[in-house]
Amino acid sequence: MQEPELHDLSDDADYAASQQQGSASMMRSDSGKHSSSSEHDGAEVVYMKDNVTIHPSMLASERISGRLRLIKQGSSLFMTWIPYKGQNSNARVSDKDRILYTIRPVPMTDVRSIRRHTPALGWQYIIVVLATGLAFPPLYFYNGGVKEFLATIKQHVFIVRSAEDANVFIVNDFQNPLQKTLSSLEIPRALSVGSEPSTSFSVGEASVDENQERMSVDIQNDNINISQYNERQRQKAHDPARDLSIQVLEKFSLVTKFARETTSQLFRDSHSNGYGAIERRSNSLSSIDYPSQKASDDWDKVPDKSPVPQDPLEFDKLSLVWGKPRQSPLGSDEWFTFLDSEGRIMDSEALRKRVFYGGVEQKLRKEVWPFLLGYHDYDSTYAEREYLKAMKKAEFETVKKQWQSISPEQARRFTKFRERKGLIDKDVVRTDRSLSFYDGDDNPNVNLLHDILLTYSFYNFDLGYCQGMSDLLSPILFVLEDESESFWCFVKLMERLGPNFNRDQNGMHSQLFAITKLVELLDSPLHNYFTQRDCLNYFFCFRWVLIQFKREFEFDKTLRLWEVLWTHYPSEHLHLYVCVAILKRYRSKIIGEQMDFDTLLKFINELSGHINLDAVVRDAEALCICAGENGDACIPPGTPPSLPAEDGLLYPQQELDDVL
């Protein structure tokens, strides 16, 4: 446990748990290289390493740890990685994921290369690229052992360091006649790598730590049967499972590709100072004009009839394989399994994940939304919630009375009140009137909208009323069907989205800025296009962001999208990735038709009602996971719906006079 390359992992829950698990089920061995077992048809385990882990997402809770092995059978060497079963620290990793990511024995003849990564901080990892060009996801060696892994391979198959990249090891299995033939065809390359002194590959050191390596000789429980490998190879063509595995491999390949490109992009940016822009955020946000110094330089590179640059993420494939399929909405029976006997939600993260992937049935929304909005604490009991409801009802009535008690005479001398009320009067009668819930003359629900909004404008007098708020309240009232509860849930929503409505529009600008940076990160050709076209203010996304896509989807779809966004799973800023996902979905149309700002705005306004919600949410999730920490870095702190970074006055005094 004193691996020199290990960094302090004591605060990593996954690591601690896996260590525990490891010591319970495994025994130490003196040899890391030659420990063997020959119980499986002459198969010999020549290398085994525990706590080799993949990171399917940026969430630590979704990491999957497993055991990596090299197995020799006859003259063939196989690599396999099997995730641990029933590992309590990874309770959130579904069996499905485990099966999905399992690497069943792959012969080294199918491996083209192995890339080794040794970051200064964090774990070493390898990326195994197959001869087909596909790749497995990065395998993180929590307990070290990359060198040993490579050394073991070298003992059994021909492996050389790439002349182009010292961290890439090219695998050529000369046991395989076909591979041998192929290799001999690449003579110039083979010669250049072959001429490299083999000492540059320092296998000698590999055994240094071997006494500290833990090794298990127990492979009884793993369902590997290499002798069936050849049989399976023959059946492959008709095996439906093969299609799945190909998809999975493609997924991995995309991740690898993305990781590579992100790395090179970051490298470029750090030199061209592009990322400095984020640090200068506070300055640039105050200006809504983002100058495009590149525009003139790039202009002449754009041909008249423009071919569309390829999406660096190969987005179509990405969304296909990354985004998990949507589930059916959460229903009452399942909902109760999340509650303990007193009504507490036992595992709020599991609930949020469940809602993220499936949404909530309409009749259950009334129960679930107050949690998602933060009005109810997840660990509150039924009784506490009933009590809160009563207290809050009284508090609501108190605030409501403040404006109700203004007589017509008083109102005549109270211009601000009249104007504010006038705005609300005008907007509630044009909010979702095509819904039966709000249609018809003298609809009581329209009056409720009015009363709640006017009460809110007294509750938060500084922010007041602003157009768009009625759009945000309408679905809440529709779902909760209770004036006071709707009011308080709206208050909670406005805690997150209030900055959208600030006079200085700072909440909007920080979100539009973040979209700019995310597109730059996730689709630089599209970013370049927007730069050329002077579209970097992203005002064409204004309506999307201001009212959370309320006008872009049918009403019931908006409800679904909102509850998905409110889970803040996998990111509280998923809505920004939704923006990027939609733009990417139409990127070839936007670029191919050479849309200018006006055309783009019109095009986007007219997308309303035509966007495939499920597809876009899947895409957004995939983008969010792919972007990882680089994506987080694009989003300035305090960007809605994040709560403001500092306490104090939300709405500075000098603005109050302007804010009606």
Added chain:
Amino acid sequence: MASRRRMLLKVIILGDSGVGKTSLMNQYVNRKFSNQYKATIGADFLTKEVQFEDRLFTLQIWDTAGQERFQSLGVAFYRGADCCVLVYDVNVMKSFDNLNNWREEFLIQASPSDPENFPFVVLGNKIDVDGGNSRVVSEKKAKAWCASKGNIPYFETSAKEGFNVDDAFQCIAKNALKNEPEEEIYLPDTIDVAGGGRQQRSTGCEC
């Protein structure tokens, strides 16, 4: 020989929330009126082909959010405007009082090259409401203001009934055209004028 290119005339409609900007635009372009418009968020535009003499133009009519809190967006949308339409509700005094704010805000944000002569048109809308009984801004008062601002053309309209809407937009288009520099109308095939033009004023086009 100079080729004749169809010209784009950009018109911005401004005015307080709920005075009928979206309705006026839809009545003019689509000949439709609905009681169920939603408050405009951000901005949108409609286009309509118009003909003057023997020339065809595309009128691009921009509809913007009426709440002043969104005015900072104007920079992006007002740019390159050829005419600005100021709308108020004849039944709401405040919406008339605010015309001056809208005018000034537009001139600041669009920063036209010749603000003194930039064409505006004022529309007093909703004259149909309550048979005119709830009217609080008289035609005389409105015309006086328009005169004081350099003889801005004034129309009284009802977007709901389609009253005077066509005439108003004919005038709007004409004024937008007046704002266009001559050299953008007749384009020699080989000369790129994308960066040129706006500084010079039209001298020959007196429609």
